[in-house]
Amino acid sequence: MSEKKQQVSRRQFLNYTLTGVGGFMAAGMLAPMLRMAVDPVLKPSAAGDFVNVGLAVEDITTEPQRVDWLVEQVDGWYESEVSRSAWVFKDENDNIKALSPICKHLGCVVSWEGSEDYPNEFFCPCHDGRYYKDGTNVPNTPPLEPLDEYEQKVENGMLFLGMAKPRGEA
Amino acid sequence: MKWIKKDLQQYINAKEYVDTIIMPLSPYHLSKDNDLGKNAFQREVLSVFTKEIETELTGRVMLIPTYHYLKNTNKQDEISRINEWVHDAETQPFQQTFFITFDSSWKKYENELEGTLLWFPSMHSGDFQSKEMHSFIRDQVSEVVDLIRSYW
Numbered sequence: 323m324s325e326k327k328q329q330v331s332r333r334q335f336l337n338y339t340l341t342g343v344g345g346f347m348a349a350g351m352l353a354p355m356l357r358m359a360v361d362p363v364l365k366p367s368a369a370g371d372f373v374n375v376g377l378a379v380e381d382i383t384t385e386p387q388r389v390d391w392l393v394e395q396v397d398g399w400y401e402s403e404v405s406r407s408a409w410v411f412k413d414e415n416d417n418i419k420a421l422s423p424i425c426k427h428l429g430c431v432v433s434w435e436g437s438e439d440y441p442n443e444f445f446c447p448c449h450d451g452r453y454y455k456d457g458t459n460v461p462n463t464p465p466l467e468p469l470d471e472y473e474q475k476v477e478n479g480m481l482f483l484g485m486a487k488p489r490g491e492a
Numbered sequence: 493m494k495w496i497k498k499d500l501q502q503y504i505n506a507k508e509y510v511d512t513i514i515m516p517l518s519p520y521h522l523s524k525d526n527d528l529g530k531n532a533f534q535r536e537v538l539s540v541f542t543k544e545i546e547t548e549l550t551g552r553v554m555l556i557p558t559y560h561y562l563k564n565t566n567k568q569d570e571i572s573r574i575n576e577w578v579h580d581a582e583t584q585p586f587q588q589t590f591f592i593t594f595d596s597s598w599k600k601y602e603n604e605l606e607g608t609l610l611w612f613p614s615m616h617s618g619d620f621q622s623k624e625m626h627s628f629i630r631d632q633v634s635e636v637v638d639l640i641r642s643y644w
Binding site: 446 | 502506509510547548549550551552630637641
């Protein structure tokens with residue numbers, strides 16, 4: 323630094339300020355555009371549609387257990403938390419299965435061994451609908467389709483569930 | 493099912509499967525400052541509670557709009573109006589009606605209501621978002637569901 327006080331000319335000063343302000347405005351405009359361009363890449367990692375349901379994989383047994391969790395849902399007027407449930411168990415091949423408890427007949431909630439008369443089956447209390455353990459509907463009971471199955475993944479030993487999909491799509 | 497357009501379309505196609513009415517009874521008033529908070533809170537709980545019951549038994553019950561009445565009103569008048577609602581539902585036909593309330597004053601008039609009165613003591617205040625509240629309501633709901641099933 324020279325000891326002499328540096329003289330800034332009027333032209334220089336204006337140049338600096340205009341470049342500065344102009345650059346600032348350009349950055350302000352570009353940043354959101356950039357953000358938009360990158361956004362689809364960021365989204366899945368941000369939250370995805372998968373939710374930690376608070377069940378460790380090692381706690382999953384061959385006996386179906388019910389898990390309940392909350393998901394944020396924006397529904398036009400309301401932003402609310404809705405509760406979801408699933409019956410989670412390991413099938414004979416040691417694969418984790420997460421079945422939706424919503425009966426495919428009229429939407430009641432089925433429960434595992436919900437009737438003493440039908441062990442090893444899911445039972446719907448409303449109209450005696452029944453499903454085998456793998457979710458397939460028992461013929462000649464009201465439901466006409468198998469139970470929906472949740473998309474799932476395992477991270478850090480915890481179970482994450484996504485959307486319930488009709489059988490065949492999951 | 494609830495009394496909303498989406499559910500009613502399904503109901504119309506499946507009337508023979510839906511035979512049970514759930515009618516929440518909830519007091520309303522603006523006087524008596526001391527009771528306001530308590531009764532408003534109980535109304536909120538009742539609404540969550542009945543919705544949860546409906547969720548469990550969607551395919552066979554119809555949760556109709558809550559019947560509101562002034563807290564200190566003449567119960568006889570209300571009873572005849574409630575029974576009118578019941579008669580209207582019975583023409584559809586619905587077989588069963590359950591009245592669900594936290595207001596103990598209905599207990600005395602239980603016999604005059606044309607349906608089954610389920611009165612539950614409720615808390616006066618609390619935190620809706622808390623884990624305890626969730627599990628409390630969930631447990632109560634499963635008990636009530638069992639009770640309703642025993643009538644089918």
